[in-house]
Amino acid sequence: MVPVQLAKEHPTSIHDSKDSGLETLKLGVYNLYLERQPFSFLEQLKKWQSIFAIILKVISEVYTLAPTLFLLHIFAKVSKGIEAVILLHYETRIVQTVEVGLLQGSINSRALFDAVMARLLCVVIVGAIYYPRERLENQLRVRVLHHFDEYLLTSRLSMDLSLIADNLSDEHLSAETAWSCAQRIMSMASELFGLISCLGFVIHIGHKSNYGALFSVCCVFGPLLRVVNRPSLNAKPRVIEATNTHFLRMRALRALSQNLFRSDVISGNIVQYIINEFRRSRVALGDTDTDHPENIARIHQKSWIEEMIYDIVDDFPTLFSAIFALAQPTSTVLSTLVSLHESASLLRRSFWNIYWEMSNLLSESSSMELLYEFGKKETKIKDGTISYPLSTSAPKGGSDEGMAIELRNVSFSYPGNNTKALDNVSLSIRPGQLVVVVGANGSGKSTFVKLISRLYDAESGSVLIDGEEIQRYKLQSLRQAIATLTQDHHLYPLSIHENIGLGFLEAVDNTEMIQEAARKGCATDVIDKLSNGLETVLDPQSIQYFYRVQEGEKSKLAEKLKSFEKSADVSGGERQRLVAARTFMRLNSGKVRLVGVDEPSSALDPKAELELFDNLRNSREAKTVIFVTHRFGHLTKHADVIFCMSKGRMTESGTHTELMELGGEYSKMYNIQAKAFETE
Numbered sequence: 001m002v003p004v005q006l007a008k009e010h011p012t013s014i015h016d017s018k019d020s021g022l023e024t025l026k027l028g029v030y031n032l033y034l035e036r037q038p039f040s041f042l043e044q045l046k047k048w049q050s051i052f053a054i055i056l057k058v059i060s061e062v063y064t065l066a067p068t069l070f071l072l073h074i075f076a077k078v079s080k081g082i083e084a085v086i087l088l089h090y091e092t093r094i095v096q097t098v099e100v101g102l103l104q105g106s107i108n109s110r111a112l113f114d115a116v117m118a119r120l121l122c123v124v125i126v127g128a129i130y131y132p133r134e135r136l137e138n139q140l141r142v143r144v145l146h147h148f149d150e151y152l153l154t155s156r157l158s159m160d161l162s163l164i165a166d167n168l169s170d171e172h173l174s175a176e177t178a179w180s181c182a183q184r185i186m187s188m189a190s191e192l193f194g195l196i197s198c199l200g201f202v203i204h205i206g207h208k209s210n211y212g213a214l215f216s217v218c219c220v221f222g223p224l225l226r227v228v229n230r231p232s233l234n235a236k237p238r239v240i241e242a243t244n245t246h247f248l249r250m251r252a253l254r255a256l257s258q259n260l261f262r263s264d265v266i267s268g269n270i271v272q273y274i275i276n277e278f279r280r281s282r283v284a285l286g287d288t289d290t291d292h293p294e295n296i297a298r299i300h301q302k303s304w305i306e307e308m309i310y311d312i313v314d315d316f317p318t319l320f321s322a323i324f325a326l327a328q329p330t331s332t333v334l335s336t337l338v339s340l341h342e343s344a345s346l347l348r349r350s351f352w353n354i355y356w357e358m359s360n361l362l363s364e365s366s367s368m369e370l371l372y373e374f375g376k377k378e379t380k381i382k383d384g385t386i387s388y389p390l391s392t393s394a395p396k397g398g399s400d401e402g403m404a405i406e407l408r409n410v411s412f413s414y415p416g417n418n419t420k421a422l423d424n425v426s427l428s429i430r431p432g433q434l435v436v437v438v439g440a441n442g443s444g445k446s447t448f449v450k451l452i453s454r455l456y457d458a459e460s461g462s463v464l465i466d467g468e469e470i471q472r473y474k475l476q477s478l479r480q481a482i483a484t485l486t487q488d489h490h491l492y493p494l495s496i497h498e499n500i501g502l503g504f505l506e507a508v509d510n511t512e513m514i515q516e517a518a519r520k521g522c523a524t525d526v527i528d529k530l531s532n533g534l535e536t537v538l539d540p541q542s543i544q545y546f547y548r549v550q551e552g553e554k555s556k557l558a559e560k561l562k563s564f565e566k567s568a569d570v571s572g573g574e575r576q577r578l579v580a581a582r583t584f585m586r587l588n589s590g591k592v593r594l595v596g597v598d599e600p601s602s603a604l605d606p607k608a609e610l611e612l613f614d615n616l617r618n619s620r621e622a623k624t625v626i627f628v629t630h631r632f633g634h635l636t637k638h639a640d641v642i643f644c645m646s647k648g649r650m651t652e653s654g655t656h657t658e659l660m661e662l663g664g665e666y667s668k669m670y671n672i673q674a675k676a677f678e679t680e
Ligand SMILES: Nc1ncnc2c1ncn2[C@@H]1O[C@H](COP(=O)(O)OP(=O)(O)OP(=O)(O)O)[C@@H](O)[C@H]1O
Pocket: 414, 415, 416, 417, 419, 420, 421, 439, 440, 441, 442, 443, 444, 445, 446, 447, 448
């Protein structure tokens, strides 16, 4: 139970703590860190240069994807931007005609008709452009999304495990990132045209008095003052962390209400505990704000005096109009005043829209930069130049009986983990040997298998395959020569047919071979139980949903809903058998020289486990086989050599008899297991 401490500080207090060049804002339950950088013109120039380069790249990429669609869309966007000004122009003409007419005692009906018709025509044209614009936008969106989906898929699949561990923050990148950026650029173009046309209009109205430019400045002065005086947090690079322990505990307790934990929570009888703990944390949290830190900052950084000044400055255009009317009481003063008033709000709206689009474009372009960088990341596992095996007739250090493996003073630690998973390990495996690796949890057994399959590269020391440094081999050929079966292998959301067939790509459609592999993996019974047999997809990525339809009701929709295929499922052990079948399928390729089996049988019943291991042993011909296991028994007794690992080091090696005689770690572990079977 977590001791409850009531929040002592004001729930939304904002204060600065200045350390390590960072400005820290405490905003509700969050800490928000900003970099305290002195303004540097050069830096700003560089930043804008890179933003500009990204914008150009996005434009050219979207244009290349669909040139006509893109140009039409830009045209539609720009016309949308200047639409309001054109409408305002004709509105002014109508009001002016009426005003002059009223003063002269007769309205020029021809001029009025022309102005009304012109405005109507404009409304029709804008409407006519607007509706296809939505469809155009959607077509362009689909193209962009599909293109970047493929780009991200390719980039993600090209990454190796070390790179993935270093780049978890890239997970949020999606094709939508690219589309939002493209959209922002197009909206920005539309707003810019809107602003320019609006400025042109204002200058045009004030033309006679030469006040147009001054009036424009008056209109944007208020918004400009706001922007300069309080730049939005949105535009600043920042790092945010939720630090409030009560808030975090509430989140963790809330997560326990998810379906994933239902069975644990019910069987563990901890429902009331969760509710009570949630209540305690809620009380302890008090009124501390949990809203987005940006929102909290926005509310709390407001000063009413500043706001009042801004409101007064916002009124300058009205003041200006009044002075203008006094100074130039012409026959069209009223209509000019109305136009000035309307254009003032249009100008201000345009200005705000540009500011808003600009801040969003800044953050979109930095996401886009990440997305482009993502595709350029270089894998840490570099490809080699020679094919494996070197030559089937006379391999350098190998033989046709399997792969020869040697580790010389190999050390390795995982990215982000300082402890050595392998610490100065040296060992040698001869071609065709049956090797068993044993050791306590975390002793480095799986890491050893991962290094010889080149999922990772050793930090120091060498791994030699058939006498050659492992890095010298072409990855594709090396991986073709290795078949692994580990707990990290899962079923794909594809048909069982493909799940097994993909073990040997060239024979993915060979049903006979697949059935034979299923038999060796003890998966035949599992497949026979499924109504669609080999064509069953266990985790289909289908999308089915319904709205206001009850499954039990009598309606055509309810029948349709019932007819949706319910996904089939199998047990954990059955899944392991299907995955094992894939490995047997791989053995059919004739290229495999090493089989690495890493404790794949945790959910298998003893009979299936024995059968699986026997089948693997029987497929040993021309292969080296490495088993990683916690279970001692027939495997260790059959082993040519056993390696016993402890804390990343290889502590003992030899046959079962030799190691038992040694009376070390291996014999201790063996005796613990054997004791369980001894009779009193
Ligand atoms: N992906 C990873 N990232 C960081 N550390 C890891 C990772 N995988 C393993 N480790 C660490 O490396 C060490 C060796 O792990 P390894 O999986 O090789 O042990 P093992 O002997 O196979 O254990 P087990 O018997 O539990 O499967 C452990 O300390 C483990 O915490």
